[in-house]
Amino acid sequence: MKRRTWRAALRRDWQLYSLVVLPLLFFVVFRYLPMAGNVIAFRRYRPGGDLFGETWVGLRYFRMFWQDPTFWHVFTNTLVLGALTLLLVFPLPIVLALLLNEVRTRWLKRLVQTISYLPHFLSIVVVAGIVMQLLALDGAVNAGLRAVGADAVPFLQQPGWFRAIYISSEMWQTVGWGTILYLAALTTIDDELYEAARIDGASRWRQTWHVTLPGIRPTMVTLLILNIGTFLSVGFEKVLLLYNPLTFPTADVISTYLYRVGVVSGSFSYAAAIGLFESVIGLTLVLTANFVSKRTVGASLW
Amino acid sequence: MKRAVLGLILTGVVVLTLYPFLNVVARSFSEEQAIQAGKVNLLPRGFNTTTYEVVMSDPVFWTNYRNTVVYTVVATAISIVLTTCFAYVLSKRHLKGRAPLVGIAVFTMFFNGGLIPNYVLVSGLGLRNTIWAVVLPNAISVFNLLVMKAFFEGLPTELEEAAAVDGLGTYGILWRIVLPLSKAVIATMVLFYAVFFWNSWFPAFLYLDDADLFPVTIYLRNLIAGSTGGSDISTPSDTALQIAANIQAVTIVLTALPIMLGYPFIQRYFVSGITLGAVKG
Structure with missing residues (x-):
């Protein structure tokens, strides 16, 4: 039932949804990715390496x-x-x-x-x-x-x-x-x-x-x-x-x-x-x- | 009696607000010796425009000034397109998924990734030393988004419905019906963003290393950064420092100039935008 209403909404308003793509991409990349990027507070991070760090170190940096x-x-x-x-x-x-x-x-x-x-x-x-x-x-x-x-x-x-x-x-x-x-x-x-x-x-x-x-x-x-x-x-x-x-x-x-x-x-x-x-x-x-x-x-x- | 006290306080407010500006402007037109002697107050002493000529003959200053103009124009254009599209969609009450979309935007007003993850991300995306590091990370202001959304929500729906009956699609309605009705709010948004990007310095400070890419705010920041250094303050008669003070004053004036000139015209747009955002947002 729910999927059908979503499908109906998409069919009717796809043009509206299409306008959201770029702004949403902005929020995902420049607002929510950095939030997720906070995992490096729990991981060892090497500059130039993986964006989300290399290995888990737990609360080490918080204790520090x-x-x-x-x-x-x-x-x-x-x-x-x-x-x-x-x-x-x-x-x-x-x-x-x-x-x-x-x-x-x-x-x-x-x-x-x-x-x-x-x-x-x-x-x-x-x-x-x-x-x-x-x-x-x-x-x-x-x-x-x-x-x-x-x-x-x-x-x-x-x-x-x-x-x-x-x-x-x-x-x-x-x-x-x-x-x-x-x-x-x-x-x-x-x-x-x-x-x-x-x-x-x-x-x-x-x-x-x-x-x-x-x-x-x-x-x-x-x-x-x-x-x-x-x-x-x-x-x-x-x-x-x-x-x-x-x-x-x-x-x-x-x-x-x-x-x-x-x-x-x-x-x-x-x-x-x-x-x-x-x-x-x-x-x-x-x-x-x-x-x-x-x-x-x-x-x-x- | 009460009137007199009120007048006195408000005069004080006006004087205190204006004095720092007038003092810096006076310094920018004064000769070094007068500044050194601490004689410059509200009027220039030894009036001259030599310092202006010195600053304006620096090619780096002009490169940086031009960069500021380019960054402001590009960033404002991108911001306006993204903000308008998103705000228009969010103003459609019937739209499925509207509430979560609003939530996604509003949540970022109260919680953000913080300096370090942002820095790591922008560097990781390879945006360092490009215009995009200055332009993209602040492309949508949620406050501006809410102001525009409130405006679109206030538009009469009949026109759009009629246009839809005539067979116009969403894009057509937005372009031919809604945007022509929204000139005032778009103008306000252009001003909000343009002033923000003109004044912005920190992303440039973080992500740009090449002096040819600096906006003028970084040019100014590098001039004044020397003067808090601490070590070079013990000798008030140090000539080099005085020239710097002169040049600082001129650069301050030139950086603020476009804003100051436009200010009387843009101020009321800002006020109406702020109030609209606060009441409806």
Whole structure:
């Protein structure tokens, strides 16, 4: 029975199915083959040899990184950077969206939006370049320091500054663009709710707290879940561009470490084991966050 | 009072967003001595275009710039074809096997093979040092796919049904009925992909060894990579470093230029695309 319906579907919609062939090939080759390629985390892999490795070695590479102090060091760095991003970068677009929502002059609102979206469209390489220009010894920030009589600081060479630099550049790049979904959600809030709140004598603050914030909560929760899922892969490209051996103590994260171990030093299986660990944790975090939010606030990704 | 505070904060946002750009642009037009002395702020000091001439007279810069254009055009074309075909099929609710196909695509948003298996695969396929290493691994963005699918789902079905009654096949319907109705969403997708590929640097960094193949983002990355090196920062008066700072600023400006020029026009397409994807996706 089932086979016949498939046959009927194929006969009727073969043209539609034919359109799927190439896109599906893309997903199989460039998305699912690499997933399967993770078996090299359990097998010895010889560069240039079999794509899926040579011999089984079980959990050898997992035990290796479990006992690798550098791994735990970069793991901690990743957690700190991820937590700072969630704590400091994530809420910022909400605040800016609420502020923009208070602007009554149309063109002014548009102007601020247009300007604040701009950094989002730049290549991460350009962003890194701008950061380096600003923080160079002859850069604008050090010029400011000298103007108030302080000594110039080689910011990008000091581990103590890396997190601040990372977080603030992240804010600069994402805060404006991040407001889009919140602003869209804000327009869907029913004006009658504000009306009712005003009649009940609610102040502007109380209206924000009791009407606006609940109105954008589904958006907040969805974005939070997605952010939690990328917790461990924080800012790989940006860190790779901005760090250097001097700032490794605070800047080196799991993804940059496995890049160096795998691609630069050629320990592919070892790096794949770390990468698999990272991906599985990421997936677990999304699923857990999604489950928790479904149970508590009723918002869910699917 | 409240208005004033609000105005102050938003002015702050605008100034903080624009200042880094303006500073880099000012540096790109300034003479070395002024930059060295840390005098360049919002306006160029010792205005000159010599640095632009220096960068633009480097043949490697132009080769790399041309590569970026070629990669962007080829990659965007492939992406648009694949994304449109897949999104159109996924928008057909009656299609058997539609749900698993959506699942196959969406799952990759939350779980991916990771850097190393990708690297091993692309190398194993012999794509290193070819344009395909830059173009193919990111050919379909699932987010863009969902945006397009949502758009196609919103099209009225009557037109397609009428065309089918007139004897038009799926290909004919897609080509002659659906695509002409979808110009706006296709334009949006072209922009999404083009900006993505223009800005992309990491696949090129991973898979290309030959400087003649680099996109301009790698040209820029190699210029700025030297300046985080650590060892060469102890002497603020080092002339070579200052010239590099000059040239860095110019290269930053030239790399970002097409995006900045197009930005006022493309921005609203992005906003509508994002909102469509989020609401329906």
